[in-house]
Structures are given as structure tokens and as C-alpha cells.
Amino acid sequence: MIHAFLTYHFLQNAFFATLLASIVCGLMGTIIVEKKLIMMGGGIAHTAYGGVGLGYLLGFDPMLGAMGFSTLAAISIGYTSKQNAKNSDITTALFWSLGMALGILFTSLMPGYPPDMNSYLFGNILSVTNGGLLLMGVITVIVTFVIFALFDDWKTYLFDSEFAEVSGLNVKFLDYLLYILIALSVVALIRVAGIILLIAMISAPAATATLISKKLKTRMILSIVIGEAECLLGLIMSYTLNIASGASIVIIAVGTHFIASTINTKRAQKKTQRL
DSSP states (O other), rough: HHHHHHHHHHHHHHHHHHHHHHHHHHHHHHHHHTTTTTTHHHHHHHHHHHHHHHHHHTTTTTHHHHHHHHHHHHHHHHHHHHGGGGGHHHHHHHHHHHHHHHHHHHHHHHSOOOOOOHHHHHOOOOOOOOOOOOOHHHHHHHHHHHHHTTTHHHHHHHHHHHHHTTTTOOHHHHHHHHHHHHHHHHHHHHHHHHHHHHEEEHHHHHHHHHOOOOOOHHHHHHHHHHHHHHHHHHHHHHHHHHHHHHHHHHHHHHHHHHHHHHHHHHHHHHHHHOO
């Protein structure tokens, strides 16, 4: 396998893609899990499918379409949820369905045979191109810079939004900034895990890290390390067994979390029994 990594350019691209993806997942996943925005992340991800379809229909890069649709959806879902918090799940579900429906509609309007959309739906890390890697790199730099440049603000914001607002933080700005970062993260992960599976990739490593540490920075670092290990194992499994890469990564990530959760629960039970 090491020889293959050194020999084949597509495997080298896949390796760097796992590294970039794990950074995005570690940073954004920790915040998304803490703010309980997993469903919103899923809605934004599925809306991106409409942008992919529009890109194919009009002849421009589908990833740019995904970025436009997911960003618009993120801002729209966030705004609508703030206007009526009770209907936030309904709004997310509607955008979720609308994005998928538009993607299907746009591809069906194309003359001739429609393109194969499986790599966008389920991911194919082995097909990441130099251009795709560059896009992931740019998004990773943006996400990393924004998170660490405003790290103290994020800590206060995650601890208590109302307290943060009283303290003088522009909570509304942080809200919409977070929504946009989620949209960018979705675009960065589409090729790795696919629209349908990427929400598990964002949340699983972060949720596992939460079982180990309660400190925000430590959880982010642990989430990055855990995510990278899971991505590499998934990549090796995909290449060796000739199975879908996105599915391999997600299965390992979810399985790791369930194992860690079970161990954590048993340890807690033993402590309770001792007391």
C-alpha cells in the first residue's frame, strides 16, 4: 500500500484530501455538535445537490454551483430559523428536499445521457483532482483562520449565546458567519464523503472527541486526529477491497464512535458502582 501511495498520483491527492477534510471536520464538527446544528448541516449539504445539477445544466463547475446553493441555503435557513425558532426543523427539511429535487430536475433537463452523480452523492476520494484539492485547501485555510482568529469569541458564543450578547459580542454576526462556514465545509467534503454521507463525517469524530475531553481546543485537536485516522483507514479499505471510499470512511467513523461511547458508558457505570 505504501508503494502505491508513492507511485500513484490519485492516491497522493486522496491522502492530502483526507488531511484537509479532517481539519475541516475537526474544527467545524466540534462547533456544530456543541451548537446542536447537525440537522441544519444535513439540510445545507443536501441543498448543495441543486447547485451541482445547475452546474451541469449550464456548463460551469458543479462545485461552484454547490458552493452557491449551500451558502444561500445556509443564510436562508439561519434567517428563517431566527424569525420562527419553532419551525426551524420544518425549514431545514424543506430546503433539504428542495435542493435534492432541483438537482434531479436540472440533470433531467440536460440533453442526452445525464451525468453520473454518484460521486457527489456518496463521495469518491480517489477521484479528487488537483483543482478539487486546491478548492479544499482554500476552504480549509479560510475555516482555520476564522476559527482561530475569533477563538475566544467562539468559546463565549458556544458557552452561552445570551451571555455573549450581554458581553458585547455581535452574536448575529457570529451566527451567520457560522452558517457560511458550514456551507463552505460542505463543499470541502462533498468529494470525500458525498452529500448524503458527509454529515456523519462532520459529526462522528467531533462526537467521539467530546467523550474524551470537555475543553474546546482539545476537542478540536482530538477530532482532527481521529478524523484523519478514520479517513486513512477508510481510504486503505476502499483501495484494497475496491469498495466505495465515502461509505468506508463513514462506517469506520460511526463504528469508532459507538465503540468509544460504549467504553465510556461502561467506565461511568463502574465508577457509579464503586461509589
